[in-house]
Amino acid sequence: MSLVAVWTAEHRLHDPDGEVWLGVRVPGSEVPERGEVLRRALEEAGVEVHEPTPHGRESILAVHDQGMVSYLEDAYRGWVEAGYTENPGQNRVVPYVFPHPDAIAEVGFRLPASRGALAGVYCMDTATLIGPGTFAAAVAAVDCALTAADMVLNGADTAYAAVRPPGHHAGTTFFGGSCYLNNAAIAAQYLIDAGAGPVGIVDIDAHHGNGTQQIFYRRAEVSYASVHVDPDRGWFPHFLGRGDERGAGPGAGANLNLPLPPGTGDEGWVEAVKRAVEFTAGRNPEVVVVSLGVDPGAADPESPLRVSNVGFAEAGELLAGLGTPAILVQEGGYDLDSLGPDVMAILTPFRPRRLG
């Protein structure tokens, strides 16, 4: 087996500079240093790291709405032009009003004239701030995921996209949860379009990948299995991620959610990953895409799961055991001390096995 990685310094262009949580600007945890930590971990482990190749917009628009992508590209410029950086003095794009479905149901949706109101059209929360380099960094992350997909299409066993910002909370027409473009979903669709055959997505991030689920909910050729902290116990993304969400239409039965109670450690978490892997194997995918979040880690500030480095290593063994070509795309993981070791614990079983 072989393992290669894709990374770009362009992730540094995205500095969310915090988030607005319950109305208060707090520091946030999706910080640029995460990208540097990942790069150092790969170098120290001797993993071959490649630059991404640009892939243009076509693959992004195969998954995301043109209006949302155009908005993301122009959001910061429009915000500055509207004067909000001066009055009220907000240096990042953040919504204050959202088009509630019932409020507009009788007349349908029409775009608002105000740039401040526009900020709530595509964004599902107030925690996903847009700065001057956010869109460029999000596109660069997609390019990393697509370059990893190319490597697997060209014969690599495993390719890891060491990206930020993450992507699995972004859906067709919405973004949020520190995500802007859905790197893993775009890679999965790209593989389908390249004729790679059915794709199985396994999402081990601590939070349910509501965006990925939405994108493929009615699709039979892409399965989605997610292990995450139970939204019914009060955790993000709150409105989705329950066990009875099984897919619809041609995608009925192709979606598996395995919500876990807060405090779940290695035993319960690894068992759930095993179920996700078995479900995915049962769908007979030609390629597996792993949404690799290590925020289930015990030290992580964003989740109440309690997985150890040993638990991540066991998950890596299970995922590698699928035996299919795999793309691993970085999602969450916010404790800067355990981020590198926990990611390497998952990747290590995918590395070449040396003989005696």
Ligand SMILES: [Zn+2]
């Ligand atoms: Zn997460």
